[in-house]
Amino acid sequence: MNLFNHLRLFDYLQISLRLVVFLAASIVYSTTNQLSYSRSLFGGGLTLAKASGTVLQLDIALLFAFGCTRLDGLSDIPKLRKLVYGYLQFERTRAHRLCAFSMVLFSLFHMIGHFAGFATAGNRATDGKLLKQLLLSSSVAITGYISICLLLFMSVAALAPVRKLIYSLFRYTHLLYIPLLVIWTAHASLHVIRINNGAIYSHGWGWLVWLPFGLACFAEKLYSLHQIWYPAKIVAAAYHPTGVIELSLNKAGFIASPGQYVHIRCPEISLAQDHPFSCTSSCDDSGAHFYIKSVGGFTNNLCQKLCHTRSGFDTADSKSRLFPTFLLSGPHGPSLTLCTEYDTCLLIANGVGLTPFISLFNYLLNMSQQQRSKIKLTKVHLYWICSSFEAAEWAIPHLQKFESNLGTMMFKMKMFISSEFELQDVEKLMSLDADSLIHDPVTHLQSRTWYGKPHWSREFENLAAPCKEQLIVITSGSSILSGEVRRNLVAFTRRPESKTQVHMHHVS
Structure with missing residues (x-):
């Protein structure tokens, strides 16, 4: 087929x-x-x-x-x-x-x-x-x-x-x-x-x-309208480079499945406007965790409410500050746990679109330690495209944890830096040490960093060759990326030698 x-x-x-x-x-x-x-x-x-x-x-x-x-x-x-x-x-x-x-x-x-x-x-x-x-x-x-x-x-x-x-x-x-x-x-x-x-x-x-x-x-x-909105207080916040806000909200009984999102409303910003954001919480977390990219009116106003200055967040003052109260609605959306019913899972994201996959990795990490026999999934491949090293800084600790703990599931990752080299990037690459023989010299991940954009037809060919049964492809982030992946995947799978079953899902 x-x-x-x-x-x-x-x-x-x-x-x-x-x-x-x-x-x-x-x-x-x-x-x-x-x-x-x-x-x-x-x-x-x-x-x-x-x-x-x-x-x-x-x-x-x-x-x-x-x-x-x-x-x-x-x-x-x-x-x-x-x-x-x-x-x-x-x-x-x-x-x-x-x-x-x-x-x-x-x-x-x-x-x-x-x-x-x-x-x-x-x-x-x-x-x-x-x-x-x-x-x-x-x-x-x-x-x-x-x-x-x-x-x-x-x-x-x-x-x-x-x-x-x-x-x-x-x-x-x-x-x-x-x-x-x-x-x-x-x-x-x-x-x-x-x-x-x-x-x-x-x-x-x-x-x-x-x-x-x-x-x-x-x-x-x-x-x-009557049941779904409930208050939640911010217990921690941080401002990362390239305008990424990290939030931890305290809400007892909050449980989100991997890939689900929550509508967030801040009455101090707008009484009627809300925006959806993907959760990065694991099933064992007592609250909700988010990474929010500051790109529009709502997120820019949110950043100004949380940050003392546009240059960054005053982390020393984060515990004593009085944060605004948020209203949460959710979680909504389908769960990404369907990937556990396939042999191989290919995850593709760009920028902050990685957030749904972080919750999925936390779920897989818990399942691999507790109920490994119930998971059919044996291989997880992640392709993450970032504009620069600074844009990837917020997710590096999560990826390091997953690389070190998901080895039995053959977790493989390729991170692509799509922007051109700058002087500071060259200086980082020049300052190599002995540890760089087994880790990437910039990100300190076990997987090396790639530069440019993926050659999708070549990547699909390398992935489909060892995969003889079922493969699921999940994209997240830009719809342009999802369309590009879909076009290349359709062109590749129309080859007569293609026999592996592939399903594709997009996280909006």
Whole structure:
């Protein structure tokens, strides 16, 4: 079996489902006798509009279903997590984006169908004012114009460049889905256009398809608002080079599975804004630990709250200072423990994207000492790409611990420094000692440091050769890195000699 015959199978299932629904609805609306009068007026535009509207109702239902965070609990069921996250490659964020893209696409099809039908009706009518009435004064047109404007506005605000530049715009424009659903429901059910006392459209009840999913999603959101936020106090904090903040929060009973994240809110910064951050805590820790990269408005404000100066954190004063109280929501997201059901695990991260893997290594370290027989995993390979030595400083103690304690699991690591050499880096390499014969002279890790970027096709070839059974590839951090890895892995696994089963998972 080729490595990636099942690549993004869940995406293919979603697309196939929409095509089947669209074709089935087109056949029904083009043949049913209940719409014979409407078809005589609007022609094929009616079928296109109605079929596209049916897919839109399906998209709304799926959007609500994927919006339920309880789906992440599937990763805790051993018999389901390998099917859902391994073979089907299910990711809630990706499924959400696919639904949004489908909604925009079929909304445009729906609008084109309406315009084509209105033009056909205007040409067939003896009254020249009919087309103007249909386009400007009918309830179908008015609600359609408002809904398409809201949907396009939300879509533009959700684009990656806009989202990264103005995150608050993306966050608050997504709340427009509430009036958008109300307008869509009115658009689908309030068909009041009549010509010669004949109904153009029958009343639509398609919104009943997504209503149960919407009520379930709203109920979960209300429950989360009431139950999920709880206070936690900072017990330790440190500021590392390149803007990385290390936080330790005290919260009794807090347990996060490897790879899960927590939404953090600081009332002193914002009463409404929160951000997700991956936990690095192990299962035995009594609190929550995070590494936060200071890159945006929220994290910059957080850094200013915790640091005396921008040059660094006053660690001597850290125990006596009064830190702000945080509100935590979570943990959320699927667990990365599914990797223990594979023979070989390949972990790829860049920058602070290493944080989910730190919690995974802590979990593997505990399991190797207590329940080693329950782990199928025998080889762990880590590829970590950093911009400089300073950017990697915060994680070196963790990696040294894992190298020295995960030897039985054949832990192998390659750290790549992607930036060009500077004078201080050359000086470090020149000051070699006897210890550097067995350790890297800069990082003091057993694994040597590589420079540049990985040659992925060569790396995959070296990894797949000894792996004869199953391999899981987990990426974390930049979506650009994940896309690059996926493209190279797909190209590599299409070779005829590839026989190893490979699943891929991305930690968003």
